[in-house]
Amino acid sequence: MTEPPLHQRLGLRDDELARIEATLGREPNPTELAMYAVMWSEHCSYKSSKIYLRTLPTEGEAVLVGPGQDAGAVDIGDGTAVVFKIESHSHPSAIEPYQGAATGVGGIVRDIVSMGARPVALLDPLMFGPLQQERNRWLLSGVVAGIGGYGNCIGVPTVGGEVRFAEPHSANPTVNVMCVGIADADRLMTAQSHTPQVGSLLVLYGASTGRDGIGGVSVLASATLEDGSEASRPSVQIGDPFTEKLLIEATLELVGEDVLEGLQDLGGAGITCAVSESAARAGMGVRLDLDAVPLRARGMEPFEILTSESQERMLAIVHPTRLEDVDRICSRWGLSTAVIGELVPGGELTVTSAGAVAASVPARSLADDGPEYDRPATPPAQAASSAEDPTFVPYDGDPADALRALLAAPNIASKRWIYEQYDRLVQGNSVAGPGSDAALVRVGSKALALSTDGKGRFGALDPYLGSVHSVAEAARNVAVTGARPLAITNCLNFGDPEQPEVMWQFAESIRGIRDACLALGTPVTGGNVSFYNGSGGSAIDPTPVIGMLGLLADHRLRVPGGFPRPRLSIHLLGETFAELGGSEFAQTVLGNAGGRPPAIDLERERALLRLLEEAAAETILASAHDCADGGLAVALAECAIAGGNGFAVAVPGDLPAHVTLFAESASRAVVAVDPADEERLLGLAAARGVPVARLGETGGPRALIDGLLDVPVAELAGIWEGAIPLLLGEAV
Amino acid sequence: MTVRTPRIGVVTFPGSLDDRDALRAIATMGGEAVPLWHADADLRGVDAVVLPGGFSYGDYLRCGAIARFAPVMEEVVRFADRGSPVLGICNGFQILCESGLLPGALIRNRSLRFVCRNVWLRVETSLTVVTNELTPGETVQIPIKHGEGQWVATPEQLDRVEDGNLVVFRYASREGIVDAAHNPNGATDNIAGVRNEAGNVVGLMPHPEHAVDPDIGPVGGQPLFASLLRSALVGIAT
Secondary structure, eight states, X not given: OOOOOHHHHTTOOHHHHHHHHHHHTSOOOHHHHHHHHHHTSHHHHOTTTHHHHTTSOXXXXXXXXXXXXXXXXXXXXXXXEEEEEEEEOHHHHHHSHXXXXXXXXXXXXXXXXXXXXXXXXXXEEEEESOTTSHHHHHHHHHHHHHHHHHHTTTTOOXXXXXXXXXXXXXXXXXXXXXXXXXXXXXXXXXXTTOOXXXXXXXXXXXXXXXXXXXXXXIIITTSOOOTTGGGGGGGSOOOOHHHHHHHHHHHHHHXXXXXXXXXXXXXXXXXXXXXXXXXXXXXXXEEEEGGGSOBSSTTOOHHHHHHOOOSSEEEEEEOGGGHXXXXXXXXXXXXXXXXXXXXXXXXXXXXXXXXXXXXXXXXHHHHTOOOOOOOOOOOOSSOSOOSOOGGGSOOOSOHHHHHXXXXXXTTTSOOHHHHTTSOOXXXXXXXXXXXXXXXXXXXXXXXXXXXXXXXXXXXXXXXXXXXXXXHHHHHHHHHTTTOEEEEEEXXXXXXXXXXXXXXXXXXXXXXXXXXXXXHHTOOEEEEEEEOOXXXXXXXXXXXXXXXXXXXXXXXXXOOOSSOOSSSOEEEEESOOXXXXXXXXXXXXXXXXXXXXXXXXXXXXXXHHHHHHHHHXXXXXXXXXXXXXXTHHHHHHHHHHHHHTOOEEEOOOSSSOHHHHHHOOOSSOEEEEEOGGGHHHHHHHHHHHTOOEEEEEEEOSSEEEETTTEEEEHHHHHHHHHHHHHHHTTOOO | OOOOOOEEEEEEOTXXXXXXXXHHHHHHTTOEEEEEETTOOOOTTOSEEEEOOBOGGGGXXXXXXXXXXXXXXXXXXXXXXXXXXXXXXXXXXHHHHHTTSSSSEEEOOTTSSOEEEEEEEEEOOSOSTTTTTSOTTOEEEEEEEESSOEEEOOHHHHHHHHHTTOEEEEEEOTTOOOOGGGOSSXXXXXXXXXXXXXXXXXXXXXXXXXXXXXXXXXXXXXXXXXXXXXXXXXXXXX
């Protein structure tokens, strides 16, 4: 058997090679081919997703920086910009969970820092296969330890995220990470605000360059993992959080003293990506000298230096007169610097090594002119599941037992075992941390409200609705704290885009995000696409993860999720319908994964969001909690567990009891108000057209739903807290 | 006696993480917060020194093992030997143990996992620079966040610590019950913090700087900083 040609081994198609030859007017040499292979990889070029991503709404009055830069930025007033982005590190994590997850944290933090912002929060949405399988327990433990091992060492609090479990993620866990930063709006490092000059220097600072992570974007992130994927382990990068911490502090000093003309982090595709993007953005060429790059391995080939994904490196563009300042600040933080090139007129990226030209290509052709595909997209021949719609399956079990089962279900159970491994406190601004509907991070007298949500189970049944629900739930999680949802970043986790059914899922998901973001007024400021999640022909559920940024005008007006005291009046905002499809109840109690996800009316959702914001601003709400996973019964139980106060309620309506208790109908929230404020709540709700039902009141040690269940809250709390440690083989 | 605001220094090592938080806590509690730099052998005339939490120098060898060789540490040791107040928090506690200013050592948590949670501490002595406003037996709530916080000692050290009343805090229930259920890291005798014999040097794993602001969490760190500020003023007066 003959070996395939080099371009194929690097992941390039024949027509892509032809395109490169047309650009250069000659055959590329192997070094050039390696550069194109990484830059035109799915991961870097978004070649399968671009045509869809363009349809997302990206503009809004608060948006300062939209998609296309290292991270999006939103104006929150008082001259402060919030920079935020989410990214995936699923492929490396599937192979080496600790380092895969750790370097994912490092990468997203540098994205935020390269905008000139101080990172103030991290959130980690994770999805694994069921914990009954040993490999999934190993992956969970390793990923969580990696997130903590890196995040806890760089002084950025991990304030939220979510952890879900579903069989399709056994093949390939989904490891996303979102970072949020703060900057003075007029100091943001953007292509618009900073203009590099011809003759300005490219300064590489931070860690040295080694052989780790070569081909990470093309070998790992742009192909489906197959058996024997351990052989890809050398493509996983190794993280050094200590150097990252120094890099953060040194970079923020450089930005603060206004030393730089440009700044770019080094992540996927390494120096090739950072240099070609910097040049393309400046509209210039670059003369790049590989002999000047500090190396940590002997005998590295030019292509290795160019594509290494060694971590903890940054590229600054510096006017020659400011070079001394860069050296001074970096050496104060113990970081080495190296001038590796300069900006030149024209657009050519010329790479020299050992005195000879190793590569010479138009910078723009690498960074901006990658291929773009309109891949075949067709809906699956048959529905995702042929199972009967669970809404119409008779159920005569004990509702109390069903509630116990749901609280023990890993998707719903307490994630304390996970988030206690993260430092949520450093920086001293975590008003609300993990375990809350949304994390709240104080900024002056305001607070950022942050939530990440992915509804893979709904997405598996209907990718359009799954996406709409993901955006709506993320917005609702922010709104129940009293905050206004402002904008999103998204991480689009899908299978193999070369499969028409996966491409259809992707197209439907984008349509859902677009509709929901337009209706809710939350533009998309950026994000990341992660394809090829799956193995052996099976793909993960279509799982767009939405990272929502909201703003609470006064952090002291935040609304807690739990019932804070007895004798409050409990209300359900929104309406419950006969829709059990895709619910945790259907899955866990009925063992039925069929049906359709709940319907959603985005106008109703918008009305609920505004009502929550208004009621919080008028300090009417004693507590508010999103009513979603597990339905009304689980929402009530969570309010009781979190606040340490029980409840006695009666549920209205004529639906079967289990439907009323466990349906996951959209656009609902459970709120508690002082009886004296009840009339005001009803008035605000009526003005917004949001249905309200008074359920009962808070107090006592029991969870009591009239005629249906009566269980001590302490028992429910024990089940809810103990479930995940139990699955991991640990006593609480 | 002139009354002035006590100046409390906080040392930043490469890899310090809670240095800004400690500076803010000092200011919140009414002190003058003074940043100190690891590479400067200069304490800038402060009245007390805080070694903050973090991962100094990456802690790649052993927590605190390299930080003790920093130029500033020679000054801190001299400062402590003169009887001036020195508080080490988390990584700062590890540095004080490595420097020989405090007995014992800190090893990986028994669970082998990092743990971040609010805990209750029982005050064991008021004869220190951070507990002179507290009464033995009372409890305060303060968060912990560490992967290597299990305090251990040789049998001789342990005898000296226990017999000499050098334990400052023990992990306990809210009511002050000291048992295994309330020991978050496996520390010997539930020990969360110790002092030197003079009581001017104290190290503890919990983070009082993250427990002074009621908008964020518990406020059990307030009396510790109040004590430290008072101790610093006493130092000025004498």
